Amino acid sequence: MKQFLLLAACYLSLAHSLKSHIDEALEWRDRSIYQVLTDRILSDGRESLCKEDLKKYCGGTFRDVQRILPYVKERLGFDAIYISPFVENTEGGYHGYWAKNFYKVNPHFGTEEDLKQLVQSAHSLNMNVMVDVVFNHVGYVPEGNDFSDIVPFNKPDHFHDRCDIQQSDWDTNNRPNIERCRLCGLPDLNTESEDVKRVLFDWIRDDVIHKYGFDAIRIDTVRHINMRFWQELTQVILSDIPVFTLGEVMNGDINIVSEYQTSGGLDGLMNYPLYYQLVNTFVTGKQSVATLKDFHISEKISFKDLSMIGNFLDNHDVNRVMNQLSGRFKDKSEQRSVLLNMLCYIYLTQGIPILYYGTEALYSGGNDPQNRETFDPSIANLDNPVVHYIKTLNDLRREKHLPDLSIEYRHTEGRFLTMSRGREIYAILSNNQDEIVHETKVVTNHPYEEGDVLCNAFHEHDCVTIDEGKRMIIKLIQGYPKIYIPFLEI
Structure with missing residues (x-):
């Protein structure tokens, strides 16, 4: 009987621990995330240190990130921020992904106390903090095999035998090479x-999460580590810690990416499959918007x-969308229109929206490191409609409790897509802005009744009334997206 009671107590304790972790993970469903590279954030109008070479440190610090929190919260409407890795790096590791000492804070960014103050300041604004971490690799070392300066992994047997991942490994999904080379x-x-594993698990639990109070970890290069590692991390090490785990698998195959949630146990993944789908749909125009419905169904089945899942348009590893759009559309208004349609989609579909710093200022950097520009909101050009759209989308997501609303793809025709979230949201998006100045669409597939009035969330005086034929007549200007919400007269 005593053994039974002890076993029952263990199960209750495990259930409580799991609930703690699950509750924290589910809480992230309702948030939207602003991503920064710490070194690239300036806050007081001072000059960048890397004007001539973006591969060098630019001078951003934890204090700079802390100072822009009110901008991120109030001007843009985000309630979570995601920062780059903070550990000391080998030479040139301004981005944080080349670890040298896992137990030291990168002195270029500030001190341990500065980092703690950043997290505490965010929490005081009801903002969560996600930090990027790397389990797969360390920074470059002399001769490729002198590990003496790496802490705590300073011996050859801490590493796999040397080999390099080849293009053929990617093409054939050669997991042994992808995970070991x-x-x-x-x-x-x-x-x-x-x-x-023991050192890494102790580090993430004690020296990252507990020490600084992070609410989530974004995990780099997940595909390059075996599945058992992730299962042990999520089911044993982090099961009793209220922290959300978001992994990065940089691949467009839904089945490859989703496996790390279904089998690996990670709470979420960066939605690279959706990113590539959106590029093909909105940027290149190779695919119709009609494909988004079937794509959504495929993701829902697989994940x-x-x-x-984290939905994004830009990040530090891909060309910015505005850079890609400039190759197809010469007119700036057309570029903005496509960007806004894409932004609306990542907010309206299922998943957690993630915005990379500078997207709101229409940054258009190309390949790394050109997509890692410095950003100072005090001097950035923020006088553009994108800022207004982002703030409105964040407010709608929060006020309408968007993650709790059912999603329905109402109509797809040519270059137009209409979709709804319950009765609270009705949107019309377009993926082709070529020479479109003015167009009228008559919509009948919607959840509203005759006489209902809906107004555009982005422009409150743009309203439509459902006519006696239950038609919604929508006027589109230059392909800009519209999100209608029911108008309730007070």
């Missing part, structure tokens, strides 16, 4: 080693929980 020549940690 070097990405971009970076020393690959032997994550099958029990000793290496364990699509509401926990």
